[in-house]
Amino acid sequence: METLIDLLPLFKKRGKKExxxxxxxxxxxxxxxxxxxxxSLKMASYLEERGIKKGDRVALWAPNSPFWAVCFFGILxxxxxxxxxxxxxxKQRAQNIIRLSGSSFVIESxxxxxxxxxIKSIAIEDLDFLLRNISSxxxxxxxxxxxxxxxxxxxxxxxxxxxxxxxHKNLVTNILQAEHHIRFPSRFSFLSVLPxxxxxxxxxxxxxxxHRGDKIVYLRTIKPLAIMEAFSQENVAAMLVxxxxxxxxxxxxEREFDSLGLRGFLNINIxxxxxxxxxxxxxxSNFQMFISGGAGLPTETYxxxxxxxxxxxxxxxxxxxxxxxxxxxxxxxxxxxxxxxVKGVKVKVDNGELLVKGDNVFSxxxxxxxxxxxxFNKDGWFRTGDLASFDKEGNIYIKGRKKDVIIxxxxxxxxxxxxxxxxxxxxxxxxxxxxxxNRGKGEETHAVLLLNDPNVNPSKIIQLAxxxxxxxxQIEGFSVWKDYDFPRTTTLKVQxxxxxxxxxxxxxxxxxxxxxxxxxxxxxxSKKPGADIRENSILTTDLGLDSISRLELINxxxxxxxxxxxxxxxxxxxxxxxxxxxxxxxGDQKKxxxxxxxxxxxxxxxxxxxxxxxxxxxxxxxxFDLEVIGLSNLKNIKPPVVFISNHxxxxxxxxxxxxxxSIWRYSTASAVREEFFFNRENESLFHKLLFPYTIFAFxxxxxxxxxxxxxxxxxxxxxxxxxxxxxVFPEGTRSKNGEILPFMHGLGIIVKELQVPLVTIxxxxxxxxxxxxxxxxxxxxxxxxxxxxxNFTTETPSEIVEKSRRAILSLGNKLxx
Amino acid sequence: xxxxxxxxxxxxxxxMKNVSLEKVFLQVELSQNKTSENLAGIFAAKEAFFKALxxxxxxxxxxxxxxxxxxxxxHSNIVNPSYNMEVSISHKNKYAISVVFIWKH
Numbered sequence: 001m002e003t004l005i006d007l008l009p010l011f012k013k014r015g016k017k018e019x020x021x022x023x024x025x026x027x028x029x030x031x032x033x034x035x036x037x038x039x040s041l042k043m044a045s046y047l048e049e050r051g052i053k054k055g056d057r058v059a060l061w062a063p064n065s066p067f068w069a070v071c072f073f074g075i076l077x078x079x080x081x082x083x084x085x086x087x088x089x090x091k092q093r094a095q096n097i098i099r100l101s102g103s104s105f106v107i108e109s110x111x112x113x114x115x116x117x118x119i120k121s122i123a124i125e126d127l128d129f130l131l132r133n134i135s136s137x138x139x140x141x142x143x144x145x146x147x148x149x150x151x152x153x154x155x156x157x158x159x160x161x162x163x164x165x166x167x168h169k170n171l172v173t174n175i176l177q178a179e180h181h182i183r184f185p186s187r188f189s190f191l192s193v194l195p196x197x198x199x200x201x202x203x204x205x206x207x208x209x210x211h212r213g214d215k216i217v218y219l220r221t222i223k224p225l226a227i228m229e230a231f232s233q234e235n236v237a238a239m240l241v242x243x244x245x246x247x248x249x250x251x252x253x254e255r256e257f258d259s260l261g262l263r264g265f266l267n268i269n270i271x272x273x274x275x276x277x278x279x280x281x282x283x284x285s286n287f288q289m290f291i292s293g294g295a296g297l298p299t300e301t302y303x304x305x306x307x308x309x310x311x312x313x314x315x316x317x318x319x320x321x322x323x324x325x326x327x328x329x330x331x332x333x334x335x336x337x338x339x340x341x342v343k344g345v346k347v348k349v350d351n352g353e354l355l356v357k358g359d360n361v362f363s364x365x366x367x368x369x370x371x372x373x374x375x376f377n378k379d380g381w382f383r384t385g386d387l388a389s390f391d392k393e394g395n396i397y398i399k400g401r402k403k404d405v406i407i408x409x410x411x412x413x414x415x416x417x418x419x420x421x422x423x424x425x426x427x428x429x430x431x432x433x434x435x436x437x438n439r440g441k442g443e444e445t446h447a448v449l450l451l452n453d454p455n456v457n458p459s460k461i462i463q464l465a466x467x468x469x470x471x472x473x474q475i476e477g478f479s480v481w482k483d484y485d486f487p488r489t490t491t492l493k494v495q496x497x498x499x500x501x502x503x504x505x506x507x508x509x510x511x512x513x514x515x516x517x518x519x520x521x522x523x524x525x526s527k528k529p530g531a532d533i534r535e536n537s538i539l540t541t542d543l544g545l546d547s548i549s550r551l552e553l554i555n556x557x558x559x560x561x562x563x564x565x566x567x568x569x570x571x572x573x574x575x576x577x578x579x580x581x582x583x584x585x586x587g588d589q590k591k592x593x594x595x596x597x598x599x600x601x602x603x604x605x606x607x608x609x610x611x612x613x614x615x616x617x618x619x620x621x622x623x624f625d626l627e628v629i630g631l632s633n634l635k636n637i638k639p640p641v642v643f644i645s646n647h648x649x650x651x652x653x654x655x656x657x658x659x660x661x662s663i664w665r666y667s668t669a670s671a672v673r674e675e676f677f678f679n680r681e682n683e684s685l686f687h688k689l690l691f692p693y694t695i696f697a698f699x700x701x702x703x704x705x706x707x708x709x710x711x712x713x714x715x716x717x718x719x720x721x722x723x724x725x726x727x728v729f730p731e732g733t734r735s736k737n738g739e740i741l742p743f744m745h746g747l748g749i750i751v752k753e754l755q756v757p758l759v760t761i762x763x764x765x766x767x768x769x770x771x772x773x774x775x776x777x778x779x780x781x782x783x784x785x786x787x788x789x790x791n792f793t794t795e796t797p798s799e800i801v802e803k804s805r806r807a808i809l810s811l812g813n814k815l816x817x
Numbered sequence: 818x819x820x821x822x823x824x825x826x827x828x829x830x831x832x833m834k835n836v837s838l839e840k841v842f843l844q845v846e847l848s849q850n851k852t853s854e855n856l857a858g859i860f861a862a863k864e865a866f867f868k869a870l871x872x873x874x875x876x877x878x879x880x881x882x883x884x885x886x887x888x889x890x891x892h893s894n895i896v897n898p899s900y901n902m903e904v905s906i907s908h909k910n911k912y913a914i915s916v917v918f919i920w921k922h
Contacts, residue, residue: 090834110847111838113830113856125848221837471834547822547864548832550873555836571873706895708875732898746894749880752844796845796882798892 001176003143003168004076007210011037014213020066021189023230024220026717026753031066033213036073041138042131043074049134050105050120054079054141057103057151061085061094062124063111064196064218069206070131071107071124072196079141082150083163084197086472090114093161093470097153101163101366129793145169151366152199152319154413163366164319166199171207173359174322177342178208182291182313182330188237189215189286191230193222193245198411199323200293204315205240223558224252228282235286242294243442244409246301246312248559253279255561259584269307276308289313289330293323294411296398300440302335314338316398318384320375321345322360325384326396337395348381353402354388355381406435409442414473422465423447423475428456433486433499437477444476448499451480479503518580521556525549535577539570557583594674594695594702595715600724604699605666611697612658620654623777624769628659630786637759637789639667640720642751645761646740646808647729649770651777652763653698656727659784668725671703671712673732679706705732709746713753720754730804738767740812743805748797751804758804760787762811787811818919820868822861826911829857841876849883854913858906861915865904866891869917881906891917 001007011019014033022029052058058075060082062068075082083101085094091114098106098119106121115121122130143149145168153161182204190209194201209216217234219226227249230236257263257275265271280287289311297314305312315327316338325347328339341347345358361382364372376382385403388396401407406414416434423432431450436443447465449458458480466474487498519533526533526543539545545553550570561583570579598604620626645656657665677691694700701719703712716726728750730743751758762785770777790807792800830853838847842859850856859881866879879893881904891904896919903918 110844110851113833113838113853115851123848125844221839223837467831547860547867547873548829551836551841551876552832555840704895705897708878709894710875710877742898744894744898745892745896748892749843749894796849797843797880798882798890 001172001211002145003147004073004149004171004207005141005143005168006172007207008037008040008073008077008140010211010213011040017213018215019210020069021215021217021234022066022220023217023226023234024717024753025226026713027755028717028721029066036066036069038136039067039070039131040073040077041136042134043070043127044077044138045134045136046127046131047074047078047080047105050122052078052080052105056080056105057083057101059083059085059094059098059101059103059106059119060197061087061089061112061116062107062109063087063220063222064192064201065124065220066218067124067127068196069210070127076143076149077138077141079143079147081148084150084152084202086195086197087112088195088472090470091116097161097163100153100160101151132793143168145172152197154319162368162371164362165364165366166322166362170322170360170362171203173344174203174324174342175207175211177344177360178204178324178327179212181324181327181342184212184238184288184330187214188212188288189217189235191217191219191227191234191236191239193219193227194240194242194294198294199319200242200317200411201240203323204291204293224248225558228252231283231287232281235284237286237288238291240291240293242409242411243292243297243301244295246290246292246297246305247409247441250301250304251560272307273309279308283310291315291327293317293327295407295409295442298409298440298442299336306335316386316396320362320382320384321356321358322362324360325354325356334395337391337397339396340394341396347396349388349390350377350381352387352389352399354384354386354396354398356384357381406443406445408436408445410472412472414445419445419447419465419469419473419475422468423449423461426461426464428453428461431486431494433481433494433496434475435496435500437500437504439504445474446477446479446503447475448479448481448486448503450486517560518576518583521553522576525552533576535575535580537576538572539574539576539579540572543576594672594677594691594700595711596695596701597715597718597722599696599699600667600669600719600722604696608666608697608699616654616697617658620651620658623651623779624655624766624782625780626655626659626782626784628784628786631661633759633786633788634661634664637757639664640723640725641757641759641789642754643668643725643727643759643761644730644747644804644808645727646738646763646812647731647734648738648763648767648772649734649777651770652729652734652766653700653727655763655766655782656761656784657698659786664725667723668727669699669701669719670727671716671729672700674702674704675706677702703728705744705746713750716750716754720756726754730801734772735767736772738764740805740809743801745797745801747804748800751792751800752797757789757791758800758807759789760804760807760811761785762787762808764812785811818869818871820865820870820917820919821915822864822868823912823914824857824861824864826854826857826913829853829860829913843877843880845882846880854908858908858913858915861913862889862891862904862906862917865915865917866893866902866919869919870896 011033016032018030019033019036020031058080060071072082083103085097106116106119107124108115108121110123110125147167148165149168150166151163153163190205192205196202196206217230292312292314302312313328313333315324317323317325324342325345326339326341348355386401387399389399390396419434420432423429428451429449430452433448437446462475462478487495519530522533523530526545537543653670677687719726730747731741732744735741765782769780846859850859862881863876863879867873878895881889883889889904889906891902900919900921906915
């Protein structure tokens with residue numbers, strides 16, 4: 001392999017083998033290697049149509065997804081240069097990068113507010129439909145190993161980030177180095193949550209697995225709940241992490257044990273081993289390792305995971321080195337060390353600073369000769385700016401940093417000078433001093449303020465500063481310097497280390513009422529002191545939380561407590577104690593959801609076949625004579641599909657089921673209105689018994705009409721993922737005389753999320769047999785008309801509802817009855 | 818049933834930075850509304866809807882679609898289709914405001 005283009009023929013050869021799994025929270029989409037190949041070629045053709053020429057820079061500002069990969073390879077196939085931008089970055093930084101790189105095209109995402117102006121663009125979410133009609137015939141280019149493949153801008157700063165130029169040779173070298181060094185046994189599946197714009201994820205979690213033929217899992221929404229679900233459901237073997245992520249997962253697990261009252265046991269070794277079993281089960285038995293990079297891994301975090309029996313492989317690198325310089329291996333990890341050098345990299349230590357040379361090391365910064373010159377010494381060795389030492393076996397230890405930059409636990413570079421600049425321009429600030437404060441969890445960006453006016457509110461100043469700074473480079477902690485001035489040298493330069501020393505000793509002045517994390521959060525949001533927040537305070541009226549606060553609160557609960565949005569029913573009446581109860585009862589949220597999947601498996605099918613044969617079908621003959629029209633339409637349709645039908649009677653569902661051929665009948669689940677069984681005014685024993693019977697005997701599942709249906713939607717996604725069909729009655733209720741009522745709007749959302757064809761069905765005659773209002777059916781003839789499949793692409797939800805309603809209406813007209 | 822809500826754009830932008838948009842807006846809304854002003858208007862419409870309904874629900878249970886003239890229409894899966902829903906959105910300087918009216922024939 002000489003260039004990244006050489007990966008493409010490998011993709012083609014692997015054919016149907018799975019390469020990507022994309023979990024949207026509702027559906028699980030799979031992509032094969034061959035599809036990646038075809039889509040990449042189509043993307044290159046598309047870029048050509050849009051006027052992209054060889055050497056053009058194309059920016060990619062989108063979250064991780066299979067289409068990110070398609071864009072990446074498409075751009076390279078067009079012989080253009082990829083300029084990846086961190087999706088978490090703000091518009092200002094993105095705009096700067098566009099300007100500095102001279103990008104002529106940007107691929108953005110609808111999931112970000114801010115869109116770039118003054119440049120040709122497209123939303124990555126539109127590519128799926130756009131590329132469908134493009135031919136995948138494309139002339140393969142033959143780039144040279146020295147051709148620049150991408151320009152990656154150093155993170156964190158809003159000012160003038162440096163663009164690292166990486167050519168094919170740099171990247172290919174590091175792929176092979178990574179593969180050789182960490183040496184994963186057999187095939188792996190990776191969970192990819194770190195941004196692909198960052199070279200760590202790109203090389204180790206994307207290009208290397210693709211070279212090896214592994215599988216990569218992407219999530220549409222990255223949140224702890226989705227990560228945990230992906231772990232167990234996808235048999236994930238490895239995941240790249242930054243120390244902050246390992247810390248978040250650690251906190252999440254500790255909280256879980258907390259709620260069970262087992263937190264204390266975690267600290268006792270014997271119990272820790274026992275408690276690690278449920279954690280291993282949650283993360284999956286296939287899980288082999290975390291690969292940590294981007295920032296130094298705090299020993300405490302490493303020890304937590306290690307003692308639970310999880311392998312954590314730490315490495316070290318820089319964007320300028322494509323990026324891996326050294327790493328521990330699959331077989332051996334040394335805590336505190338970043339392992340041994342990868343093959344082919346040469347290093348030396350100059351005045352404590354680590355210098356690197358090798359084919360994976362970049363050649364310079366884009367259009368920035370000044371910085372390029374500073375980066376290399378006179379013999380062409382790259383200056384990492386990090387201080388390192390070796391032990392006897394050749395293991396490397398990173399001792400500190402020469403350059404004045406803060407590296408957060410997320411691997412983001414924050415430049416203190418820039419942050420100070422922003423702070424110094426805010427009124428009330430005489431001067432500021434910014435540095436990384438390490439309290440055992442990694443470096444937090446900490447600002448110490450020297451105020452002009454003792455009455456000014458420091459939190460407000462920090463807030464204003466953070467609004468100006470990039471979302472990735474936020475100030476996390478602050479203190480106010482009480483003395484008249486900062487300690488200075490004789491040349492009046494601020495002695496940062498002294499300020500750091502003074503601040504490290506202190507703890508942020510704590511309001512004793514804020515020891516509780518929940519009260520603390522509510523205090524921040526409501527801007528009320530802890531004492532004002534009582535257990536019976538209503539969030540909206542007493543604490544004044546507005547609608548955006550409600551959203552921020554739910555977001556926080558989801559991130560910190562893995563609480564699902566559906567479970568956190570925060571409305572205008574919720575009190576603080578309601579909230580607390582929600583957090584405590586997290587584990588028992590499995591209320592009667594009426595969403596059981598087993599009815600779709602073999603046992604469920606056998607049960608239904610039996611009941612149908614001896615009971616349901618014979619009884620149905622007493623009530624209706626079925627005539628089915630349009631069965632031939634089913635022959636050309638590939639499952640899974642969603643059947644929709646008009647609704648006049650309780651006998652509709654059985655009639656449709658018996659009309660369908662056995663193969664369709666027993667692989668279809670029917671949506672049942674939740675409000676029929678629950679929350680009725682006249683709930684009786686009859687309804688209580690009917691519910692389980694409907695679920696088991698008719699393969700029903702609950703679909704609410706008055707409350708949110710996200711859970712049911714997820715369930716439907718699971719049905720579709722497992723090739724089961726779904727039957728829905730969009731009118732939501734039985735029509736009195738057979739007239740087609742307006743359809744529920746939710747149908748449009750269902751179709752858009754499930755992305756399967758709709759098959760229309762019309763029932764005629766049932767309104768005479770067992771209409772609404774009658775207590776007993778009167779025998780008669782019933783026609784079931786099956787229509788053609790409707791396929792939707794870019795229609796809006798209401799357009800889908802409109803089209804499908806018209807289709808059902810026209811099905812009735814075809815018949816002269 | 819009537820509801821109204823107003824959104825102050827700079828505050829909305831600042832606070833929404835930390836929230837993933839897909840918690841609040843559906844795909845169709847994100848593809849039809851590319852600026853933060855437009856999304857602020859959509860958010861105001863959703864909040865107005867909750868007020869009209871008398872119940873704070875999930876932001877994803879209600880959505881706004883715009884026709885080719887930019888005229889918004891309100892849709893929800895928690896409201897019976899026999900109800901009529903009307904929505905209107907307006908923008909001026911740094912504010913977005915929306916009013917929602919729900920009624921039965």
